[in-house]
Amino acid sequence: MATHPALQDWQDKVLKKMLDKAPEMRPEFTTLSGLPAERVALPTVIDDAYVAKVGFPGQYPYTRGVQPTMYRGRLWTMRQYAGFSTAEESNKRYRYLLDQGTTGLSVAFDLPTQIGYDSDDAIARGEVGKVGVAIDSLADMEVLFNNIPLDKVSTSMTINAPAAVLLAMYVAVGEKQGVPSQKLEGTIQNDILKEYIARGTYIFPPRPSMRLITDIFAWCSQNTPSFNTISISGYHIREAGSTAVQEVAFTLADACAYVDAAIAAGLDVDVFAPRLAFFFNGSSDLLEEVAKFRAARRMWAKIMKERFKAKKPQSQMLRFHTQTAGYTLTAQQIDNNIVRVAMQSLAAVLGGTQSLHTNSKDEALALPTEDSVRTALRTQQIIAYESGIINSVDPLAGSYYVEGLTDTIEREALALMSRIDELGGVIPAIEAGFIQRQIEDAAYTYQSAIETNDRIIVGVNKFQAKESITPPVFRVDASVGANQAAKLKSLREKRDNVKVDAALAALATAAKGTANLMPPILDAVRLYATLGEICNVLRKEFGTYSDLKSR
Amino acid sequence: MTTRPFRVLIGKPGLDGHDRGAKFVSRALRDAGFEVVYTGIRRTPEEIAAAAVQEDVDAVGLSLLSGAHNELFPAVIAALEKAGGGDIPVFGGGVIPAEDIPGLKRAGIRSVFTPGTPVKDIIASVTALCQAQAAKV
Numbered sequence: 008m009a010t011h012p013a014l015q016d017w018q019d020k021v022l023k024k025m026l027d028k029a030p031e032m033r034p035e036f037t038t039l040s041g042l043p044a045e046r047v048a049l050p051t052v053i054d055d056a057y058v059a060k061v062g063f064p065g066q067y068p069y070t071r072g073v074q075p076t077m078y079r080g081r082l083w084t085m086r087q088y089a090g091f092s093t094a095e096e097s098n099k100r101y102r103y104l105l106d107q108g109t110t111g112l113s114v115a116f117d118l119p120t121q122i123g124y125d126s127d128d129a130i131a132r133g134e135v136g137k138v139g140v141a142i143d144s145l146a147d148m149e150v151l152f153n154n155i156p157l158d159k160v161s162t163s164m165t166i167n168a169p170a171a172v173l174l175a176m177y178v179a180v181g182e183k184q185g186v187p188s189q190k191l192e193g194t195i196q197n198d199i200l201k202e203y204i205a206r207g208t209y210i211f212p213p214r215p216s217m218r219l220i221t222d223i224f225a226w227c228s229q230n231t232p233s234f235n236t237i238s239i240s241g242y243h244i245r246e247a248g249s250t251a252v253q254e255v256a257f258t259l260a261d262a263c264a265y266v267d268a269a270i271a272a273g274l275d276v277d278v279f280a281p282r283l284a285f286f287f288n289g290s291s292d293l294l295e296e297v298a299k300f301r302a303a304r305r306m307w308a309k310i311m312k313e314r315f316k317a318k319k320p321q322s323q324m325l326r327f328h329t330q331t332a333g334y335t336l337t338a339q340q341i342d343n344n345i346v347r348v349a350m351q352s353l354a355a356v357l358g359g360t361q362s363l364h365t366n367s368k369d370e371a372l373a374l375p376t377e378d379s380v381r382t383a384l385r386t387q388q389i390i391a392y393e394s395g396i397i398n399s400v401d402p403l404a405g406s407y408y409v410e411g412l413t414d415t416i417e418r419e420a421l422a423l424m425s426r427i428d429e430l431g432g433v434i435p436a437i438e439a440g441f442i443q444r445q446i447e448d449a450a451y452t453y454q455s456a457i458e459t460n461d462r463i464i465v466g467v468n469k470f471q472a473k474e475s476i477t478p479p480v481f482r483v484d485a486s487v488g489a490n491q492a493a494k495l496k497s498l499r500e501k502r503d504n505v506k507v508d509a510a511l512a513a514l515a516t517a518a519k520g521t522a523n524l525m526p527p528i529l530d531a532v533r534l535y536a537t538l539g540e541i542c543n544v545l546r547k548e549f550g551t552y553s554d555l556k557s558r
Numbered sequence: 559m560t561t562r563p564f565r566v567l568i569g570k571p572g573l574d575g576h577d578r579g580a581k582f583v584s585r586a587l588r589d590a591g592f593e594v595v596y597t598g599i600r601r602t603p604e605e606i607a608a609a610a611v612q613e614d615v616d617a618v619g620l621s622l623l624s625g626a627h628n629e630l631f632p633a634v635i636a637a638l639e640k641a642g643g644g645d646i647p648v649f650g651g652g653v654i655p656a657e658d659i660p661g662l663k664r665a666g667i668r669s670v671f672t673p674g675t676p677v678k679d680i681i682a683s684v685t686a687l688c689q690a691q692a693a694k695v
Contacts (some may be wrong), residue, residue: 116575120599130602133629134573207575207599222559334578371673373625386625447581454582456592458677467674482656483625509631554598 011053017063030203031079040405044398046079047071050405060305060440061410064400068308070301070360070413071401073324078397082110083355084362086163088330090115090140091374093490094150097140100169101155103377105154107384111362112193113163115139116173116183120219121208123169123542126491136487138374139165143495148176149183158186162193163238163328163362168210170197171219171525172480172541175532178231182533194235194284194328200261201240201435203552205247205446210542213434215549219524220265221272224279226525235284240330245288248450251299253414254288256423257433257442259306262431263424266315276315280322289351289363290332295404296351298412300327300358306417312384321332329355330364336371340466344368356390357403363387371478376409416533433470434546495537502535510534511544565615565689569597569606571634574624579651583619586677589683603630607637610646616688620667622648627654632665641674645694647687 017469036044038294047064050057062068065075075081087109090097101112116139119131133139142148152162157180163303166173175193178188199216202209209216218235239321241258249257262283287303290296307325311317331351336344345368355363365383369373375383391397403409425443430436437443456462463469510531517527519539531541568584569579577599584596595613597606610618618638620631631650638644650662651671659670669683 015577122573130573132633134624134625139573202575205575207577208573236622246576246578283630371653373653447585450578451582454677458586464674468676480657554600 011055011058013058014049014053014063017066017075021065022382023061025075025080026457029076029080031076032081036079038398038430039395044395045076046076047400048402048405049414060414061404066460067312067323068304068305069324071404073304073326075400077359077400078356078391079400081163082391082397082415083360084111084161085361085391086111086113086328086364087365087380087384087385088113088115088165089380090113090117091138091481092136092140092487094140094142094147096473096484098153098155099149100377101151104380104384106158107381109384109387111161112155112164113364115167116164116166116440117141118208120173120538121166122167123172123538123546125495125537125539126488128539134490135491136483141322141487141491142176142538143491144171144498144535145176145179145532146494146498146535148173148180152180152184156186157184158190160192161491163196165192165196165197167199167202167544168216168301168539170195170494171223171445172532172538173527174223174227174234175230175525175529178529179533188230189232191231192233194238195223196240196286197237198261198286200264200433200437201257203554204244204257204261204442206240206243206248207554209552210554212547213437216222217264217268218272218418220524221269221274222525224269224282225272225274225550226523227282228274228278234282236279238284238286239265240286242286242288242330244446245290245332247446248334248453249446251290251292251295252419252423253445253449255299255303255306255326255416256420256427257446258285258287259310259420260301260427260433260436262307265312266311267432276311276317277319277322280311280315280317281319281324281363283361285325287326287327287329287360288332288354289358291335291347291351293354293357294351294403294406294409295412295416296354297358298409298552299416300329300355300360300410301401301413302416302420303327305413306420311499323418326361328362328364329358329360331355331366333370335367336368337464337467338371340472340474341368341372343466344371344385345382350384351388352386353394354391355395359401369478369480372478376479376481443512498535498537507531507536507540510536511540514541515548517542518545562693563591563592563593564617564685565595565613565618566619566684566688567597567606567610567613567615568619568621569609569634570599570621571601571603571606571630572622572624572626573600574622574626575599576623577621579623580621583586583595583621583677583680585653590681590685592685592688601604602635603637604641605635607641607643610638610670611643616691617648618646618648619684620648622650622652622654625653627652628658628661631662631667635666645691647691649684651680655672657658
């Protein structure tokens with residue numbers, strides 16, 4: 008084998024360091040038939056172009072992955088997004104998932120919680136507990152994590168506009184369990200820009216929203232060093248209809264906006280950047296998706312190094328969670344969805360994901376049943392333990408097709424990011440409706456191809472079958488809204504309202520000025536001020552956002 | 559037969575931001591010759607009813623993916639009646655379990671389109687609703 012000094016350098020500096028620190032899961036890895044499985048398969052001739060573009064795993068530009076041994080060292084985190092109804096019900100589901108071998112929690116909040124309304128607010132009508140768990144105050148959060156030691160699990164929370172409040176509640180639950188904030192591990196989504204673009208759970212206008220985010224970055228760097236302070240999400244952009252190129256471009260453009268904002272707020276890039284995480288969609292075009300993940304990793308490394316002058320390797324690593332593509336699930340012949348999810352999971356693992364959520368087969372009908380969630384988790388476990396693809400790092404590297412697609416996605420996504428820069432950045436591009444229109448057009452093109460049978464969706468526009476059995480559908484108890492309202496009423500009677508009012512007034516004062524908002528939010532949360540009360544204070548100070556403004 | 563194009567309001571009641579379907583149906587109806595008013599996301603039943611009456615539409619289409627359809631679709635019907643638009647036909651779509659459809663129809667929702675419905679079927683059904691509505695006036 009031809010040697011290149013870079014290979015020796017990687018072996019000595021990166022690989023050896025990792026193997027000394029964290030040995031691989033077994034002394035040797037073999038294929039099903041007993042052939043040796045190479046840790047990292049390399050080209051027979053390693054030249055400068057290979058080193059610069061593809062390189063070695065765990066080393067800049069990270070095309071082949073962020074760790075030198077990847078899944079031979081540790082499997083990805085199997086993290087199933089779950090939550091519904093009340094904190095009591097969701098707590099039961101989390102404990103079930105932990106019993107079944109899930110390795111991280113991922114909390115789904117209901118829509119009123121995600122938009123900062125209490126369950127008894129008129130606007131929450133019909134929505135309480137529906138797509139996630141209803142959390143109104145610290146009291147609900149205590150129940151949600153009852154008997155789940157926060158120093159033993161990592162928890163991802165899909166919360167954006169009111170992320171500061173839910174993070175404060177999590178920290179306060181930790182305090183009650185005797186777990187210091189320094190030990191908490193997890194992720195808050197906290198990615199408001201993609202809410203304006205694609206997901207819709209915004210509250211405040213962009214500018215104060217960005218302040219809340221940089222306040223969280225600053226506070227967490229001091230208080231929760233092991234918490235990912237943001238999960239910059241292409242997932243929902245893809246779900247809304249974007250192409251793979253648009254998913255990468257808009258996500259990395261959002262990421263640049265957060266880095267710019269944090270630097271403008273006086274933070275050191277190498278302090279906050281290692282805590283930035285990403286979240287992508289795993290869709291059905293397997294090899295395009297693998298190329299997408301590889302391209303995104305390489306692009307981010309270059310952006311961090313060249314544009315933002317980040318020096319720490321951790322600042323240049325794009326670490327990401329993947330969820331399989333909800334939009335590809337069909338309501339027809341739902342068992343077919345298991346196959347789609349398996350294929351999409353393969354893409355995520357072949358693309359080097361750090362954690363994975365697999366969708367359940369019945370999600371085009373309703374929230375998943377416990378049985379279908381188990382099958383979704385088993386899909387990941389089968390890939391991990393039976394498929395053999397964990398034996399070799401980035402096994403598709405060097406495929407002419409995959410490397411070519413990786414280059415193409417990088418080139419086209421960079422071109423699209425330049426157009427956003429020309430518009431003045433992401434926020435002006437959102438305000439002008441540019442990004443939304445791009446996604447809308449792509450969605451229209453995709454759906455039109457299905458309508459004309461130019462694109463085949465098995466079981467929908469070809470290979471249809473008459474289905475006589477209606478699958479069982481998961482139901483959220485209709486009494487959740489009334490129960491939450493009753494709990495709120497009793498909470499407001501029992502707590503010290505004089506102190507709550509003072510804490511809310513202090514928050515309003517802080518919001519008018521420039522002080523970090525995390526400490527007054529944490530004070531209010533500890534006194535059982537509700538999510539809605541806290542967000543209403545901020546609504547009054549910051550105003551609200553509407554999607555009609557960008558039309 | 560009427561010579562003016564039919565007018566349809568596509569509304570998103572409730573709090574979910576999944577507007578891919580609503581936007582696609584809006585655009586497909588426009589391509590088919592309809593005038594379409596799209597409300598944007600997170601509208602209350604009252605806001606949707608007021609817009610429908612003000613825009614003098616022939617039909618209202620609702621899209622919801624959060625599971626709140628059993629509460630919010632009937633709430634739009636009630637709000638329409640209150641706003642003086644009780645005769646405007648309402649159809650809906652989204653992630654709606656089959657077993658909920660009879661209840662929604664009893665509540666006055668004329669058609670329910672679930673995932674995978676070909677858009678030409680939606681256009682045909684909405685055309686029929688609008689024709690019947692126009693014939694009444």
